[in-house]
Amino acid sequence: MERTLYVINPNSTQAVTDAFDAGLAPLRVAGGPRIECLTLREGPPGIQTQMDVENVTLPMVRLVQDLDRRHGDAAAGYVIACFSDPGLHAVREATSKPVLGISECGILTAMTLGLRVGVIAILRQSIPRHGRMFGAMGVQGRIAAELPLGLGVVELSDAARTRDRLAEVGRALRDSHQADVLVLGCAGMASYRAWLQEEVGLPVVEPTQAAVGMALGRILLDSAAR
Known part of the structure; x- marks a missing residue:
């Protein structure tokens, strides 16, 4: 039985799904679980407010329940x-x-790569929401700072503008806040990870890659125990 890991974009912007789908290519290995990326059609163009977060919760639950019903252990x-x-x-x-x-x-992956974690948000209004999450995780003491690009989810498709802002914000986190590892605070920036790492000279974590890597490890260990 071929087993599938489903990676779900809770916003309705297919370009975001396509971006992280491409970034997962190195994790698609022969004999490993299949990785399928899905877009939540009911979602907003971007998850940019707490209301957006709340509004996609039940559609996400229904989608996962439907996938469980249709595919079972697969x-x-x-x-x-x-x-x-x-x-x-x-x-x-x-x-x-x-x-x-x-x-x-x-964030957990970044903490294995450095002491002071710098987070690159896309919008300033996302920062308090992320801060509540870091507080719930108990890791605020390891967050050097979170700074915004000032670009919305859809605007990330402008590669030249996004690179300029990533370099500027990455250097500010490194030089002004002494971050020694960076986390990209959006699922749509996978194609910039290696470039930014070279540009600022720090490890850069792309969070969808980090999550999929962890999930694959759990699935493979579970399969081996059956």
Whole structure:
């Protein structure tokens, strides 16, 4: 039985799904679980407010329950590919399969690569929401700072503008806040990870890659124990 890890974009912007789908190519290995990326059609263009987070929670639950019903044990796990981890705990209640959020996994991965974690948000209004999440995780003492690009989800498709802002914000986190590892605070920036790492000379974590890597490990260990 081929097992599938479902990576779900809670916003309705297909370009975001396509971006992290491409970024997961190195994790698609022969003999490993299949990785399928899905877009939540009911979602807003971007998860940019707390209201957006709340509004996608029940649609996410229904989607995961439907995948469980249709695929049974072949649905091996789920990754919520939005840096606000919307619906994470509700979805965990709705399925017995592993459910990972990219924010949680991205921060935990960064903490294995450096002491002071710098987070690159897309919008300033996202920062208090992320801060509440870091507080709930108990990791605020490891967050050097979070700074915004000032670009919306859809605007990330402007590669030249996004690179300029990523370099500027990455250097500010490194030089003004002494961050020694960076986390990209959005699922749509996978194509910039290696470039930014070279540009600022620090490890850079792409959180969807981090979450999928963790999920695959859990699925493979579970399969080996059967």
